[in-house]
Amino acid sequence: MLLEIKDLAVRYGGAEVLRGVSVEVEEGSVVTLLGGNGAGKSTTLRAITGLVPIASGEIWFDGRRIDGLAPQKIVELGVRHVLEGRALFPYMTVLENLKVGAYLQKDRGKTAQMLKDIFVHFPRLEERQGQQARTLSGGEQQMLTIARALVGGPRLLLLDEPSLGLAPLLIREISKIVRNIHERGVTVLLVEQNTRLALDVADRCYVLETGNIVACGLTQELIESDLVRKAYLGA
């Protein structure tokens, strides 16, 4: 397992936001966490990268226990987190945003190669490389956040609601991008409220409800199960 979450609990103030959450992500797979607003999807991702302290449980990445490590150390190990709301550097240019994404890369030649590679996949970003990030459209901003994470050469990519606020056409674009990332050998853990997008790209899927995992399995099995159909596909 590339990522293994065992019996994770997270508390905010007195309230338990997650309890007993266990998730396994196999290397090379796309796994999705489904669930409604406030189910604890984002919190799960934030616990993985050390942005929220955990109350109990363990998180393992590539055979190393990572809970308790500083966020930048977890990133150094090869985990990249595309935060909800994008977290771009708004007054820096597209190119500068990408360069900061390559902050950990010490070899300048490799950084240049990575940037070239990214621009092949995101030609729009190349056209706009001199523009400030805040002047991009919503879809372009989302591409930039994903591209910024990819420049860092992650082994595991955590995507938090990449479709949020995007038009349907762009959502299809995002699912293409996720498949493309997967083909490059990057493992993906995707959090989505857009169930169709998530089921479209994921191999395995977990369903979170008020801080508990209520269902998990292969995507195909879950689609056929009543629970997911009723709750998330409206059928």
Add this chain to the structure above:
Amino acid sequence: MDITGQDVAQSIINGLCMGGTYILIGLGLTLILGIMNILQFAHGEVYMIGAFTVYLLSVLNGVNLYVAVVISMITTAILGLILERVLLRPLKGQFLSYVCVTTGLSLILQTTIMLTFSKGTKQLPSLYKGSFEIAGAYVSRERVVAIVIALLLTLILYTFLKRTKYGLAMTASAQNREGALMQGINPNLMSAMVVAIGSALAAVGGALGGSIFNLDPYMGGLAFMKGITLIVIGGLGSIPGAVVGGLLLGVAESLLALFFGAQMGIILPLVLVIAFLIFRPRGLFGHD
């Protein structure tokens, strides 16, 4: 008393020169505020210590003035590193503690310097002796040197922030802390760097200020005020804003003092601050 064109030219040059020292103190404050989200209330005392270090080296021990300024930059940067590690880092995120600790530190530093150095007038030697005439006004060379040094250091800082990996990482941290963290940027390293750089710049500001005015352990208080003023005018986190804000403030003070007396020269810029806070809180160059 008649005010001649010559007086006006003279006071503009003096104002630009004062503006140079304001810029050097303001840059540190604005960077520290942007990246660490704290107002460093002892930053004026860092400026003061920078000036006294130069005094100790050059006047009392005969070290070359420019060498003394460089040594002062380095020691003050180290002081900044210690300050960040020992006082600021353990209090991370506790806003009120930051205010108390840095305010307390400023009092401690003032008293320490007062007790260490003997009483009496202290001044730094001239950076560059002599004067020359420009548009009928006599300009002392040291004032021009002060402006040039301030602008040169600002330019170096700007280039560092725009062109280097660590500079970009610092800019990024100021614009989105969590976003920067997720690129693997160590926030403690950024804080240490920004306090060290800001302190070194303040030390040069102190040295320039100290070659124009007398040195005194309380000189930092007023300098701190000027730094805050120029941040409000120029816009938080903006380097061009700090430069324009600093020069504008210096010249405004100087001209107002010429026309309405020295007291007005101090009061009116503060009125300007209030006006900015009400009508344009993001300053000239800042973003929302």
